[in-house]
């Protein structure tokens with residue numbers, strides 16, 4: 001999962017460590033050569049600043065610090081690796097504002113007001129990346145299970161999103177997830193638009209042994225949800241899981257920036273409370289995963305990790321950050 005991002009972050013960490021260990025012409029040359037591939041101007045600037053900063057700091061002081069096993073990371077040293085990281089994040093479908101946010105936060109942490117003296121370059125760089133990522137992906141998080149427990153029943157959850165993203169599948173998965181935590185649920189097919197939608201969700205309802213409320217194709221979706229709520233009230237069912245028809249063309253986590261834009265559109269139209277990021281098992285990049293919460297201001301609540309009913313994970317920012325930075 002998200003191997004593309006993981007690789008980029010690992011490379012950034014190595015770049016910064018090489019720069020910070022410093023003075024070494026080989027390391028500098030390597031980074032400059034890499035950056036030159038993508039942005040010659042930025043490289044020239046970064047190189048100039050670096051030279052100035054090195055003189056400013058004083059080679060004697062650097063040497064003294066190095067002798068005590070400590071290193072100093074200067075803003076100039078960070079510029080090349082940060083610029084490179086930003087480009088790679090953008091190539092990995094991370095939104096521009098999110099790439100800026102992440103690199104900005106890393107810079108802030110590693111450089112601080114003046115220069116930062118660090119015990120272990122590796123730990124500090126890793127922690128800076130972890131903090132920056134966590135702050136970006138943890139936007140809006142709330143305790144989903146607690147919210148369900150505290151909301152007056154029946155709790156109604158309506159799923160929206162373009163056709164093919166995995167709404168119907170996610171409803172079936174969530175029904176299973178809720179059952180495991182002691183909550184009963186009824187399915188409601190508000191997708192009265194698509195031929196075959198009733199049959200598809202009925203199959204899930206059969207497999208999971210759930211009640212399903214459907215209307216004829218072409219019916220009023222709101223009326224279906226309404227009936228399901230009445231059913232839940234009469235039968236003491238905890239949660240109504242309402243499906244809807246998608247619109248526009250297919251977009252999902254594998255669709256990169258498109259997924260983020262679609263999430264924004266749906267949020268504008270329907271004021272979503274949170275997102276299920278589907279098909280992360282098929283998303284090697286992870287750009288949408290780290291962009292959506294920041295761009296919409298709404299939390300990612302679940303990850304869809306496959307086509308089986310149990311392939312639904314509660315989204316945990318700490319676990320995702322660990323996975324992204326885990327060296328194996």
Ligand SMILES: Nc1nc2c(ncn2[C@@H]2O[C@H](COP(=O)(O)OP(=O)(O)O)[C@@H](O)[C@H]2O)c(=O)[nH]1
Pocket residue numbers: 161162163164165166167168169170246278279280281282303304305306307311
């Ligand atoms: N690999 C993978 N496939 C998924 C996931 N969620 C849904 N799908 C598949 O995506 C396709 C469309 O899903 P569906 O629930 O019908 O999408 P809907 O149109 O939004 O209701 C189906 O083939 C699902 O099996 C997931 O998390 N991982």
Ligand SMILES: [Mg+2]
Pocket residue numbers: 167168169191197243244
């Ligand atoms: Mg559907």
